[in-house]
Amino acid sequence: MDENKYLELIHRDLDGELSAEESAALRNYLDGNAEARRLHEELKDLNSTLGRAEEFAPPSSLRTDIMNALPEGRYAPAVAEKKGFLTLLRRMLEPGRGNQMPLVFAFGLIVGAVATLTLYFGVFGGPTLSERDVVGTVYEKDSLDGYQTLSTEHITWGAVNGIVQTRRRGANLIAEFSLQAPKEIGFQLIGANSTSIPDSAALPVNLLSLNYDEGTLQFETLRSVHVDEMDALPQSLAKAMLRFRGYIAFQAMFSAQQVDAAPLVLSLSNSSIAKAHSTTLAVEIPH
Amino acid sequence: MAEFDEQYYVSQCLEGNKDAFGFIVDKYERAIFNIALRIVKEYDDARDITQSVFVKAYEKLDSYNSSFKFFSWIYRIAINESLNFVNRKKPDETVDERFVAPTISPVDQLQVSELNASIQQALARLKPDYRAVIVLKHFKELSYREMSEVLQIPEKTVKSRLFSARQLLKVILVEQGIVGNG
Numbered sequence: 111m112d113e114n115k116y117l118e119l120i121h122r123d124l125d126g127e128l129s130a131e132e133s134a135a136l137r138n139y140l141d142g143n144a145e146a147r148r149l150h151e152e153l154k155d156l157n158s159t160l161g162r163a164e165e166f167a168p169p170s171s172l173r174t175d176i177m178n179a180l181p182e183g184r185y186a187p188a189v190a191e192k193k194g195f196l197t198l199l200r201r202m203l204e205p206g207r208g209n210q211m212p213l214v215f216a217f218g219l220i221v222g223a224v225a226t227l228t229l230y231f232g233v234f235g236g237p238t239l240s241e242r243d244v245v246g247t248v249y250e251k252d253s254l255d256g257y258q259t260l261s262t263e264h265i266t267w268g269a270v271n272g273i274v275q276t277r278r279r280g281a282n283l284i285a286e287f288s289l290q291a292p293k294e295i296g297f298q299l300i301g302a303n304s305t306s307i308p309d310s311a312a313l314p315v316n317l318l319s320l321n322y323d324e325g326t327l328q329f330e331t332l333r334s335v336h337v338d339e340m341d342a343l344p345q346s347l348a349k350a351m352l353r354f355r356g357y358i359a360f361q362a363m364f365s366a367q368q369v370d371a372a373p374l375v376l377s378l379s380n381s382s383i384a385k386a387h388s389t390t391l392a393v394e395i396p397h
Numbered sequence: 398m399a400e401f402d403e404q405y406y407v408s409q410c411l412e413g414n415k416d417a418f419g420f421i422v423d424k425y426e427r428a429i430f431n432i433a434l435r436i437v438k439e440y441d442d443a444r445d446i447t448q449s450v451f452v453k454a455y456e457k458l459d460s461y462n463s464s465f466k467f468f469s470w471i472y473r474i475a476i477n478e479s480l481n482f483v484n485r486k487k488p489d490e491t492v493d494e495r496f497v498a499p500t501i502s503p504v505d506q507l508q509v510s511e512l513n514a515s516i517q518q519a520l521a522r523l524k525p526d527y528r529a530v531i532v533l534k535h536f537k538e539l540s541y542r543e544m545s546e547v548l549q550i551p552e553k554t555v556k557s558r559l560f561s562a563r564q565l566l567k568v569i570l571v572e573q574g575i576v577g578n579g
Contacts, residue, residue: 121560127541155576156567160535163516168430169444176422176451184456185413
């Protein structure tokens with residue numbers, strides 16, 4: 111091997127890009143060549159010196175200036191997004207967006223109330239409820255006479271597909287879910303509002319009832335879930351559980367009066383525990 | 398904690414959510430600014446170049462190929478912007494020149510360590526192409542392959558350029574007494 115080849119080996123050694131064989135060859139060469147050893151040491155010293163260099167802090171105003179300099183209207187909003195923030199929220203919570211949950215919660219909860227429906231995939235994927243945990247009331251499906259349809263969202267999540275429609279009649283708001291799943295699936299419905307939900311309460315204040323057509327619907331004991339680390343979240347959450355296989359339709363009813371002047375956000379999510387990711391669909395119920 | 402997902406924010410931008418680009422700025426602002434500053438030397442120039450890099454990246458976001466790493470793509474823009482700036486500023490600089498004249502950089506006016514200032518001055522004496530490979534290897538710790546992607550030159554050329562740049566930088570820093578001479 112000629113001298114230039116060893117020079118290259120010295121550099122590649124510093125960059126950690128030598129094979130074991132090449133490394134052994136270089137050691138042998140350095141053992142018998144003082145000049146090469148000196149060069150090797152100097153370059154190692156250079157590496158170490160550069161490694162100690164500190165990064166420079168950018169100007170504090172740079173980020174703002176960059177954002178202000180971005181051209182307006184470079185990318186047009188998606189057509190569906192023009193209808194509201196439903197699509198935006200749904201896309202924010204597509205698979206792999208777990209860290210977007212606080213953002214969506216903050217978005218929804220500062221304007222009113224949130225209900226989150228979590229789907230646990232898999233034949234035995236969902237949590238199991240014991241009889242003593244089951245409380246609450248199952249109602250007949252409410253008549254939709256006189257209700258005005260506000261929005262329709264289609265759901266396609268792996269094995270689960272269906273539709274969510276939001277309707278309004280006077281002070282009542284309804285989110286109607288029609289879902290299909292070829293294998294057993296568990297739902298967790300979480301209702302939240304800005305007021306405290308006692309452990310013994312049947313339903314969140316603004317969630318009047320939860321109805322169903324088919325399948326088995328169960329309410330778990332409602333209990334407060336304090337989320338201290340997120341200021342934007344409400345003081346408490348309450349949840350209901352249902353499991354089904356095949357087809358299920360149910361309604362979540364809300365009082366428009368209690369939702370105050372802000373829109374109600376209903377968030378439907380699924381999560382695969384095995385895959386450790388979640389998907390959420392958010393549905394706005396406008397006033 | 399979920400990993401930062403550039404693809405998601407890119408798609409958000411492409412759907413018209415300009416604010417999503419802020420997350421990309423947050424992630425890469427410091428890196429881009431330092432790449433630019435190491436190459437162009439002047440603090441204010443690095444600032445302008447960093448802004449220009451992000452604006453160009455935003456404008457070209459729809460041409461970003463997601464099969465490549467996002468950092469390679471935005472680093473390439475940063476390197477190109479920096480080199481173009483240097484070339485515009487010093488059109489008489491020749492490729493045969495081993496060293497360019499040392500300059501007094503405003504970096505010296507910053508509250509930086511003596512070592513950092515010495516390194517910055519030494520880098521300033523290398524020609525811009527050499528600064529770029531030193532920055533990518535020693536400050537951004539890219540592999541030869543990643544450097545090849547960023548610079549869009551063969552790996553063989555990356556190694557050749559890097560080894561020459563490093564050799565020259567060593568000589569300068571030995572002269573300055575920053576690196577021992579054995």
